[in-house]
Amino acid sequence: MTIARGRTRTDTDTSASLPSDVRAHNLAFALRTLHAAGPMSRADLSRAIGLTRVTISDLVTELIARGHAVELGISSAVRPGKPAILVDINRHGLQIVGLDLTENDVLRAAVMDLDGRILAQADRAIADEKGAELAQIVIELTHHGVTLATAPLLGIGVGTPGIVNAEGTVLTAPNLGWENLPLGDMIEDATGLPTQVHNDADAAVHGEYTFGGGTDDMILVRVGRGVGSSLMVGGVRARGVHSAAGEIGHLTVGTDGGLLCSCGRYGCLETWLAVPALERALAKVASAPDPSAAAEAVFHKAGERLAVALAPIVAAIDLAEIVLCGPPHLINETFLESVRETLAQRVLPLLPPPTAVRLADEPQNTVLRGTVVMVLSSQLGVD
Numbered sequence: 178m179t180i181a182r183g184r185t186r187t188d189t190d191t192s193a194s195l196p197s198d199v200r201a202h203n204l205a206f207a208l209r210t211l212h213a214a215g216p217m218s219r220a221d222l223s224r225a226i227g228l229t230r231v232t233i234s235d236l237v238t239e240l241i242a243r244g245h246a247v248e249l250g251i252s253s254a255v256r257p258g259k260p261a262i263l264v265d266i267n268r269h270g271l272q273i274v275g276l277d278l279t280e281n282d283v284l285r286a287a288v289m290d291l292d293g294r295i296l297a298q299a300d301r302a303i304a305d306e307k308g309a310e311l312a313q314i315v316i317e318l319t320h321h322g323v324t325l326a327t328a329p330l331l332g333i334g335v336g337t338p339g340i341v342n343a344e345g346t347v348l349t350a351p352n353l354g355w356e357n358l359p360l361g362d363m364i365e366d367a368t369g370l371p372t373q374v375h376n377d378a379d380a381a382v383h384g385e386y387t388f389g390g391g392t393d394d395m396i397l398v399r400v401g402r403g404v405g406s407s408l409m410v411g412g413v414r415a416r417g418v419h420s421a422a423g424e425i426g427h428l429t430v431g432t433d434g435g436l437l438c439s440c441g442r443y444g445c446l447e448t449w450l451a452v453p454a455l456e457r458a459l460a461k462v463a464s465a466p467d468p469s470a471a472a473e474a475v476f477h478k479a480g481e482r483l484a485v486a487l488a489p490i491v492a493a494i495d496l497a498e499i500v501l502c503g504p505p506h507l508i509n510e511t512f513l514e515s516v517r518e519t520l521a522q523r524v525l526p527l528l529p530p531p532t533a534v535r536l537a538d539e540p541q542n543t544v545l546r547g548t549v550v551m552v553l554s555s556q557l558g559v560d
């Protein structure tokens with residue numbers, strides 16, 4: 178079976194597969210190749226993925242009939258023989274509605290193309306709504322997002338705080354007052370569109386991996402109402418036995434006490450660097466003799482605590498990079514530098530390159546772009 182050549186991330190044993198499975202796999206593989214590499218001729222696609230020209234032509238015909246691929250015109254490349262028609266994934270003719278439920282005071286919805294570019298946005302301010310009331314606001318915002326689409330929608334993606342199972346049920350999201358909330362089903366029932374619900378950091382790590390130059394071995398840390406992270410190990414996202422891999426917000430950092438956390442314990446990571454905690458700490462030092470130096474000290478301390486929590490993870494998995502995203506006025510260069518310094522003090526200095534610490538490519542949109550990857554993956558087999 179000549180399938181798995183080139184850029185593939187999952188090993189699929191096709192020897193026992195049904196022909197229809199093989200076909201679905203090949204269709205997804207062709208789309209994935211086009212999505213990553215851009216427009217190419219059928220001949221180049223055939224070379225790129227190691228299938229015959231006849232098979233590729235047949236697959237492309239089906240993808241075009243489904244509206245998932247398009248012909249773009251003649252290649253300008255100078256080559257012997259007859260000029261080739263370029264084909265591409267239908268990146269501008271299909272759209273996705275994404276929702277980011279992670280910010281402190283606003284819920285965000287966006288219409289995006291298949292490259293994760295934001296075409297239209299709708300925001301909904303929130304105060305302290307929780308539980309069923311908040312779920313209803315999310316449904317209304319989804320409807321609003323759907324009305325802004327200007328092309329057929331491939332689906333809806335949601336990035337939410339909390340632990341989410343594979344069926345799109347939010348098992349627990351204490352900050353939102355949700356427990357066993359079947360959010361995916363609720364949105365599907367309300368809109369009739371296929372819906373993917375994922376933990377915000379999990380969505381974000383996929384967004385960064387696909388659109389932001391993320392590497393195969395990275396941890397992405399999101400600082401918002403809480404603190405979450407997601408791990409990519411060898412190009413595969415770690416899920417964990419409870420779908421809770423990367424839930425670092427309630428790690429106790431240090432043995433020196435700290436502030437009371439919403440979970441009832443003291444000194445959790447979230448009490449040092451979630452957005453509300455940082456904002457409280459900054460408000461406290463606003464009237465200090467030198468407020469800007471005092472603010473720097475707050476960021477420095479927060480970065481230090483984060484690095485203390487991350488050092489054993491970095492060492493255990495030998496990560497290439499730590500990617501941070503959060504509000505730019507909080508997750509700033511002082512914060513990053515403090516993470517770098519503390520990490521360097523706490524892990525064995527290995528061969529270069531050392532673990533890089535950087536901001537996400539578009540920190541404000543990482544979750545939204547991640548929802549595009551989740552929908553592409555579930556609807557087209559593209560990731």
Ligand SMILES: [Zn+2]
Binds near residue numbers: 447
């Ligand atoms: Zn806690």
